[in-house]
Amino acid sequence: MRRLILFLIVLTVSASVALAxxxxxxxxxxxxxxxxxxxxxxxxxxDVAVLAAAMALAAYLALKRRSRRGLxxxxxxxxxxxxxxxxxxxxxxxxxxxxxxGLFDSGYVVPAAIIAFFALPLVFTLFFGRVFCAAVxxxxxxxxxxxxxxxxxxxxxxxxxxxLPYVYLGLAVLMAATGxxxxxxxxxxxxxxxxxxxxxxxxQAIIQDGSWPGWDLGGRFNLLALGACVLLISAxxxxxxxxxxxxxxxxxxxxxxxxxxxxxxxxxxxxxxRLCEDACPFGAINKPxxxxxxxxxxGKGRLAALILLLPVMVAVGGWLGGRVSPVLSRRNPTIRxxxxxxxxxxxxxxxxxxxxxxxxxxxxxxAELYEEASGKRGEFLLGARLLGAFIALVVMLKMIRFSIxxxxxxxxxxxxxxxxxxxxxxxxxxxxxxxxxxxxxK
Amino acid sequence: MSEKEKESGLTRRDxxxxxxxxxLLAGVGAAAGGLLARSRAxxxxxxxxxxxxxxxxxxATYCVLKPxxxxxxxxxxxxxxxxxxxxxxxxxxxxxxxxxxxxxxxTGAIRRRxxxxxxxxxxxxxxxxxxxxxxxxxxxxxxxxxxFLQVRHDLCINCNECAIAAACPSDAFRRVPADQPYLLKxxx
Numbered sequence: 172m173r174r175l176i177l178f179l180i181v182l183t184v185s186a187s188v189a190l191a192x193x194x195x196x197x198x199x200x201x202x203x204x205x206x207x208x209x210x211x212x213x214x215x216x217x218d219v220a221v222l223a224a225a226m227a228l229a230a231y232l233a234l235k236r237r238s239r240r241g242l243x244x245x246x247x248x249x250x251x252x253x254x255x256x257x258x259x260x261x262x263x264x265x266x267x268x269x270x271x272x273g274l275f276d277s278g279y280v281v282p283a284a285i286i287a288f289f290a291l292p293l294v295f296t297l298f299f300g301r302v303f304c305a306a307v308x309x310x311x312x313x314x315x316x317x318x319x320x321x322x323x324x325x326x327x328x329x330x331x332x333x334x335l336p337y338v339y340l341g342l343a344v345l346m347a348a349t350g351x352x353x354x355x356x357x358x359x360x361x362x363x364x365x366x367x368x369x370x371x372x373x374x375q376a377i378i379q380d381g382s383w384p385g386w387d388l389g390g391r392f393n394l395l396a397l398g399a400c401v402l403l404i405s406a407x408x409x410x411x412x413x414x415x416x417x418x419x420x421x422x423x424x425x426x427x428x429x430x431x432x433x434x435x436x437x438x439x440x441x442x443x444x445r446l447c448e449d450a451c452p453f454g455a456i457n458k459p460x461x462x463x464x465x466x467x468x469x470g471k472g473r474l475a476a477l478i479l480l481l482p483v484m485v486a487v488g489g490w491l492g493g494r495v496s497p498v499l500s501r502r503n504p505t506i507r508x509x510x511x512x513x514x515x516x517x518x519x520x521x522x523x524x525x526x527x528x529x530x531x532x533x534x535x536x537x538a539e540l541y542e543e544a545s546g547k548r549g550e551f552l553l554g555a556r557l558l559g560a561f562i563a564l565v566v567m568l569k570m571i572r573f574s575i576x577x578x579x580x581x582x583x584x585x586x587x588x589x590x591x592x593x594x595x596x597x598x599x600x601x602x603x604x605x606x607x608x609x610x611x612x613k
Numbered sequence: 614m615s616e617k618e619k620e621s622g623l624t625r626r627d628x629x630x631x632x633x634x635x636x637l638l639a640g641v642g643a644a645a646g647g648l649l650a651r652s653r654a655x656x657x658x659x660x661x662x663x664x665x666x667x668x669x670x671x672x673a674t675y676c677v678l679k680p681x682x683x684x685x686x687x688x689x690x691x692x693x694x695x696x697x698x699x700x701x702x703x704x705x706x707x708x709x710x711x712x713x714x715x716x717x718x719x720t721g722a723i724r725r726r727x728x729x730x731x732x733x734x735x736x737x738x739x740x741x742x743x744x745x746x747x748x749x750x751x752x753x754x755x756x757x758x759x760x761f762l763q764v765r766h767d768l769c770i771n772c773n774e775c776a777i778a779a780a781c782p783s784d785a786f787r788r789v790p791a792d793q794p795y796l797l798k799x800x801x
Binding site for chain 2: 201203
């Protein structure tokens, strides 16, 4: 009955409207639909230029000038500019996903600025080490400035947790390559803070009409809470996100091992005074090997066993990855929808979701959806196997590295772990002597 | 570094390192170059395809901004200037006048004013609109579909992954070139 009445209402209204529409008065000026423009693309290129300039400056400050104070100033600038002014988005960490999706999905076009954001820090790392981490990354910067009392993480724990970034990287690549989700962006712990104090928005509003738009409490609560926890931890365990979570850091660690130049603790030579031993809050200083003239043949058996075990473990990892692939694949919207429709049709679950209703109204054949979903499942199976194999490879290579005995005579910054923050410089007496010479020459 | 290595200048390890560095540089360059070859100069922004949108209400709740950067917009050339607008009035509205109890919009963001005779103009006050899409659903169901949701780019901060897009049940969100940032409805 109600429906009939509604139908009649609609009929009469549309009929009367059709008559009325023709008679809109001549003096009436029909308004246009407004379309406020997005922020100009120029800002994207300014960001790329600032990124390159900041990394060049960081490289100069860390490698040539050896100035911790300069690096700290640059850290604060980066935090303000990339973090609070530009809102922390897009960042090189997240750009991994754009690049991955661009490589796997030819329909997705990556903007040039995002490609630059992805590639520039990698190239800089190949030449100067992790200068991007040192003072340019806003995520690193926000942790760096809250570090009050660094506690030492035991080496075994640090090495074990050091696997996590590779796992995260692999998962993020899998999710982006299958077009499922950008998990790095969803789990970014700091972007909520950057949006809390949107300097850019405030700046624009103040320049435009002198008003202050107020605080933006829009950041989702769970992300802010996660960020607060990470920040609290990083007050005591320096840069906990960078060291044990950051997937871009995992890439930079690999590249940093092959860098052309790198940060050194001492400006000239190490005198093994041990003063820098505890200087690094991130545990990135390697001590000299305890015994001189360690023979390389020691532990040869273990090394051989590990190398023989490597292909076996990689195969096991791949198999395990295949086993967890159904769980992972549920993150994909197509697969989720297909499972939902299947369960609804089988009567396993009552009711519908918005997505399943849309699908049913579209009158698309169910078989077509199932086919698409099974194609995606295939992608996930392959991807999860590769992911499992990759994680196993990372773990095994780490163990192999422990078994290779290298002689080290001096205190050195670890090539992969060193974030080039420059905190160790002041601990070195040779550095103090160098600074004294500079002062006297003036 | 042993004495012998120091004398010879280039150590074996340095040589390997240099080789790998060159290979990695080439790799990064190839990937970046390959993507750049088919990249677009400008940025992309998020937008809602009004033909796909089902006005489910996720836009109001999932945006990282509060209120949402999605607002209702009005295609005036489609609008029929109805006296009883189904985007404006609740179906169970006791009366056809502007009292809050008659309105569909939870924030009273639609301004109704008479144009001529039984013709009324409806304008969205974007300061009040929260992008819930209630009016969009109403107008789409019984009217001409002149009201629809759009991402407003003076507000949108263009997240790398749009939280609403991830939650959209009808796949209506997509990345569009920043120089054509709207997908407007027009008169057919």
